[in-house]
Amino acid sequence: MGFVDFIMNLLRDPRAAIASWIAAGPVMAYGCVFLIIFIETGVVFFPFLPGDSLLFASGFFAQGGGFNIVALLAVAWVAAILGDQCNFMIGHFFGKKIVESGKVKAMTPERLQKSEAFLQKWGHLAIFLGRFFPFIRTFVPFIAGMGGMHWRNFVIFNVLGGITWSTLFTLLGYFFGGIPFVQEHFELLIVGIVLVSVIPTIVGLVKAKLSK
DSSP: OOOHHHHHHHHOOOHHHHHHHHHHHHHHHHHHHHHHHHHHHTTOOOTTTHHHHHHHHHHHHHHSSSSSSHHHHHHHHHHHHHHHHHHHHHHHHHHHHHHHHTTTOOOHHHHHHHHHHHHHTTTHHHHHHGGEEEEEHHHHHHHHHTTOOOHHHHHHHHHHHHHHHHHHHHHHHHHTSHHHHHHTTTHHHHHHHHHHHHHHHHHHHHHHHHHH
8 A cells, every 4th residue: 555655645745745755865756756657657557657747746846956957857768768668578578468367457458449549550659659648658568569569669769759758748847837826726737737648548438438
């Protein structure tokens, strides 16, 4: 339950959660950012972690001096790139067994179908574009590995996508997090980021159910 409580605290009050990491020292602060981004993108069992909102909130603290913006971006880049690479390898070596086992509850047939369709439609570019959609962000590299995508092609779009996605959300928090309106409604804004990110996934699931 410790990890679940850790995530719930982050979702409930991201400023208080991140402030406590920073107060515990740079190893804790940067380590938590790395851990959440890496697990969300790199472990197919945890597609629900708040990557977008975490990057935005961390960028806000970098604007206030809690994080060094260069170090924060470097940590986010490495976590995002290594995470997707790890997910690709899991899909390559264990993908079929994981899917057939049915033990990963988040890996519903609808989500897999949506991710497969996304990958088929956009090809290698799906690795880049998928970064901006929760669940798809986690499942696309897994399916790419399971489907035998060439490692070199995956790495190119993985690096481009990881750097672009993490930089965008971090700098949004860095440059706009200090605006008085944003500070007054920070928690609501974080919830809004989560909802906007999840809307495409929800629409896809509804369409899949209606089509049946």
